[in-house]
Amino acid sequence: MPLLVALMAKELAKLGANRIVVRIKKNEILGEFLKQSGFKFSHTESLFEGTPTKLDQTKMKINNKYDTDDLAIFRLYNRSTPVEVRSLLCPTLADWKDINGQYKNIANEYTIIENSEIRAYIKTYRSKRTQIVTLIANPEYNYNIIKHLLQFSLMVLNKIDEVKVYIPDFHISTHKAALEINLFKSTIYDIYVLPITASQKLAVEETAVGYVT
Secondary structure (H helix, E strand, O other): OHHHHHHHHHHHHHOOOOEEEEEEEOOHHHHHHHHHOOOEEEEEEEEEEEOOOOOOOOOOOOEEOOHHHHHHHHHHHHHHOOHHHHHHHOOOHHHHHHHHOOOOOOOEEEEEEEOOEEEEEEEEEEOOOOEEEEEEEOOOOOHHHHHHHHHHHHHHHOOOOOEEEEEEOOOHHHHHHHHHOOOEEEEEEEEEEEEOOHHHHHHHHHOOOOOOO
16 A cells, blocks of 8 residues: 555656645555655544535625635634544645635635624535535534524535535534434545645656756
8 A cells, every 4th residue: 555655646746746635444454555655644534414404594604715814714624623633634725725725716605703702604515416515614613603694505415405514523513503403413524635845846847857968
């Protein structure tokens, strides 16, 4: 496996990747193989499935997200994510922009602002084959508020009877909110991350350099 990982890292480095993220069903043996290959354990996620119940409407002002909100949303991400996780996945604002920039031109993005502070961020993307929802909420939010935010974010999937939602285990309120809207926990996954080092990227770049004498 180490040789396979090294080859994979080399190929992804050509595409400009900074890290490889792997999600596996909880498996201690495979987890040890990944660690021996240079991966680092990041965190655990739970998969929730089911048909979400519709909630009564609640008064909540939802704003369109602007590019000028990026720094405030990154700070919200930092508040809601343990330092050992974000140091592997998204340590800088530039990293966050790279990751969050997927589907930027066709996604819908919203913020919840209270007292001039962004308290929650929602991003939805939908195509014929893929539906993606991202929800980042202030960890001090009451789970009842998060429940309504989760329900709102899943409205993008309104033509699908059943949904699947991955929720990190450190988002305790969101776990509770998912159960409240009739989703059930089906599977537990471990997340491993392999940073692609500067030396690996340099090695890829050097192979593309020619010399004329």
